[in-house]
Amino acid sequence: MKKWLISFSLMPSLAFADGLNTGDSAWILTATALVLFMTLPGLSLFYGGLVRSKNVLSILMQCFAITCVVSLLWLICGYSLAFSDGGSLNAWIGGLDNAFFANIGKDTLEGTLPKTLHGMFQMTFAIITPALIIGAFAERMRFGPMLAFSALWLLGVYVPVCHWVWGGGWLAQLGMYDFAGGTTVHITAGVAALVAALVLGNRKGFPAQGMLPHNMTMTVTGAGMLWVGWFGFNGGSALAANGDAAMAMLVTHISAAAGSLAWMALEWKKFGKPSALGIATGMVAGLGTITPASGFVGPAAGLVIGLAAGVVCFYMVIFVKHKLKIDDSLDVFPVHGVGGILGTLLAGVFASSHLGIFSGFGFAKPEYTMLDQLGVQALGVVSTFVYTAVVTWLLLKLVGLFAPLRVTSDEETQGLDIVLHEERGYDL
């Protein structure tokens, strides 16, 4: 599991003790490709179909460009700051020993994996996190400021939180459970989305005018790719080809199915019809919510977590969009943020080995009770929430000093594809 590997990496002499494992390496090579596939093209298609046809290219373009920018930043200093030893500051941030992947050769190991592979696998997580945020400001943010914000946000939010949880930082030392990124990926992205929606403001016409998906076929295709890619995300986070990986994949799949059906059932009951977007959104909720718990909980708990995800995220979408009237356009906070919070907390419950068929595989430290583990989980949630909200707000204001974040009202009406990219998604 991640935290064990990290403790190995802090003791380089031990890191070589295991030696390279080709089975582990083969699986993580595959998982790395699966996680990149979640962003390109999974998330791109999922989001692209949800916006109006005049903005479809802007979504695809943002996902693509973020992938490129984050990849380079990860090489330059992101990986090092997230995963190397930060010396006296190690509780908060890593060091620069591995900047530009320095001191990493073909034979350098991280646990049983080549260290290059560990860096590459983690890079795909760094890519999808800022890409998730774009759903909040879809159809109105200018491209340049979006890129600047995404780059700054990666270094200002993702990298430190990643270090806290996975890089041997203070939350890791407390024994916080986040198997595959419920906190590092989904809470950070969800909270940043909420803040970005508030700073950018609602789309013109929201909420009176319904802004419906222009291509549900694209969205459901993307959703299917996300489901498959998530096996790499959660299964790969075992950083080994072993029982943890298999269990993570199993509970991930169960939770996705349960979340899908829960959402579908609620819509069916409330409106008389089960919708394709509903079942796909329930799937994302189920997957995001099981993410922090996968690897720590058993299959029966996966069922409970998935059902809870479908129900809670369903009502949170209605609450944020229709009660609070916040135009988090593609519902990133209520689905990813809330799912991440719910899953991080439930990991502290269902990791317990004393829940009968709902039992998991034990708490982080032998002396921990459920209350201890839950306390650590809650501390992780609250600190990540507050830190992400504050830094995201500051970064958006900072970028806004140099250039307007938002297109003009006329440009918004015309659509971002023509205005920002001088292209159209469709020429039928």
Next chain:
Amino acid sequence: MKMLTAVIKPFKVDDVRDALAQVGIQGMTVTEVKGFGRQKGHTELYRGAEYVVDFVPKVKLELAVREELLDQAIEAILKSAATGKIGDGKIFVSDLEQVVRIRTGETGAEAI
């Protein structure tokens, strides 16, 4: 000569075409359109909420008919396009001044 413009429910278009063919109509133009009448819009589901979509998809038929076929054509559309539910559409009838067949240059009723 008259110009018949009918706006009907999309799934009725084949029935209407067959009914018009039976009374001797030999051509028409079909367009997919959107609009609203007393049916207003319709609702669409989006993640736990219903939105009103103002314009409903319809099919517009345009056909030129000779005076003597007019009543039969209207009757054919009425019978084949009706479901009895709101939103069945409308038929507009207007005078048609001239028709020209491009291939031969024929004009008037001969060209229909």
